Amino acid sequence: MSEQPVHAPYDALLLLSFGGPEGPEDVVPFLENVTRGRGIPRERLEEVGQHYFLFGGVSPINAQNRELLDALRKDFSEHGLDLPVHWGNRNWAPYLTDTLREMVAEGRRRILVLATSAYASYSGCRQYRENLADALATLEAEGLPLPRVDKIRHYFNHPGFIGPMVDNALAALAELPEEVRAGAHLAFTTHSIPTASADTSGPVDEHGEGGAYVTQHLDVARQIAGAVREATGTEHPWRLVYQSRSGAPHIPWLEPDICDHLEDLHGAGAPAAVMVPIGFVSDHMEVRYDLDTEAAAKAEELGLPVSRAGTVGADPRFAAGVRELVLERAAVERGSAVERRALGLLGPSHDLCPVGCCPGRAPRPAAAGADSPYQRQQGAL
DSSP: OOOOOTTTTOOEEEEEEOOOOBSGGGHHHHHHHHHTTSOOOHHHHHHHTHHHHTTTTBOTHHHHHHHHHHHHHHHHHHTTOOOOEEEEESSSSSBHHHHHHHHHHTTOOEEEEEESOOSOSIIIIIHHHHHHHHHHHHHHHTTOOOOEEEEOOOOTTSHHHHHHHHHHHHHHHHHSOHHHHTTOEEEEEEEOOBHHHHHTOSSGGGOSTTHHHHHHHHHHHHHHHHHHHHHHSOOOOEEEEEEOOOSOTTSOBOOOBHHHHHHHHHHTTOOOEEEEOTTOSSOOHHHHTIIIIIIHHHHHHHTOOEEEOOOOTTOHHHHHHHHHHHHHHHHHHHTOOOOOOOOSSSOOOOSSBOTTSSOOSSOOOOSSBTTOHHHHHHTTO
């Protein structure tokens, strides 16, 4: 009997991401996919699409995902991990359902999913799980074999995620003029979400003001701020702030917005600021536009020196961290003892999203969780 591979029982990794347009003609159809069912008029979508047209109608996210795919495949190969890596998106080609169909045709039956979102929330976790359930339902309706699909735990506090962010924050700090560097404030940015969604993020026992979403971001911010202090010998004031709000004005969302925060810093006499986008895995549109374009313009208007830290992107340490998380989950599934690395105060996150975790506006089936009908049907396939 041959020895099991170290990645058993998994036979493939799926990189699951948001997707983005690849040209001007894709912009409005892409936004229609993103907002389907919300009744948003086409004129409003065309208005939002102007952000993409500033960049030639091309979102940087797809190119960045290709770079991450290359980094993962390179790392896996160099470490003898013979695990194929596929890619599927929620809102643009390559679409998730098409990718899963191809994987099933190749004989993949136990798939581990890496979502390009590191934190707990409806839009950052549960919605991806709902999309997986939708794709599995389509395969089932087509009479295809259903793979067992699991999701890698939240990796916001894994060293492979935090390490690159620390170095990126230090590099951005070094870009500031020397005379303002020591007094610079750190603005840790993430996507704003409705406060109601934030309050119900994470498992039920973590629901409350801000929920797991805010708690996890604060823990990461503390880790990075502490590492910056150790590296520079300087205590830089910091705050968690938000960006990319897209909801109706009457619905409360997490605040303060990054641009409002920059105004407050300037008014308080802060000499400079470093924007550290801890809420994002790559420098996609919400980083390139909301920070590099909009927030940078606000800082220039104020006369406030700012710099922006890079995201983890395809950093080899992040790819290595993903490999570690794959092997960790595989060992757990085999019933083997494993070290689960995590920095900060919160410890490693759950492997299986519990019932009641990150609920949406209306109940919908979701895969890769304790409440998944597919989980119950397939058992330990």
